[in-house]
Amino acid sequence: MGTPEGIDVITVVISEAPYGQERAYTALRFALTALVEGEEVKIFLIEDGVFLGKKGQNPDEVPNYLELLEQCIEQGAEVKACGPCSKARGLSEEDFIEGVELATMHDLVNWVKESDNVIFF
Template sequence: MKPKQTLLFILNDAPYGSERSFNGLRLAINLGEQSEAETEIKIFLMSDAVSCALPAQAPGEGYHVQQMLEILIAQGAEVKLCKTCCNARGLSSLPLIEGAEIGTLDDLSLWTLQADKVVTF
């Protein structure tokens, strides 16, 4: 039987301009595809990373953060956005990609306590 691990990724940077959120999502996708261990992946978006979950992104070239989140959600990952961060950026009433939802610090605290590993980008 494969060991199961719960992995929490906390992303803080905007989807474009820096590659931190991109690299965090790359790692999350790759870990979800590993056959050596069963993983439960949770993604919590904070600060400018909350804009990663907005639909209709149209990056010019290179990576596409919205599609990466959609892949993770299709793989079974849970994705939540910090409510305070969304409110501060005027995003709370905007639609999100399917499968993403606004969460709270209580959600992040619970996920942190339940996680075997916490990775931040």
């Protein structure tokens, strides 16, 4: 598949909440590395992963996952958060940082169909 320039499209699906385990951290590091290597990256936050995009995170003594997500956005990643998952967790569009858009399963299905690779964390 890929874009005409030979760049791969990678969709990273993150279902893990930040700071509980390291899966979300690893996912963001993977996404940022792929971006730095010139790949097109799409990040879909689902289930507890929607908390990665929540404003105001300032953890003590652990890496700030929100800063990593912001770096991904600055490097060109498109980021969507599952709308129903967010609503179920008391989050609305105003709770997310700039660059995170609420989405549906239809959006995820389209991304998967358009992607060369999909990785789930």
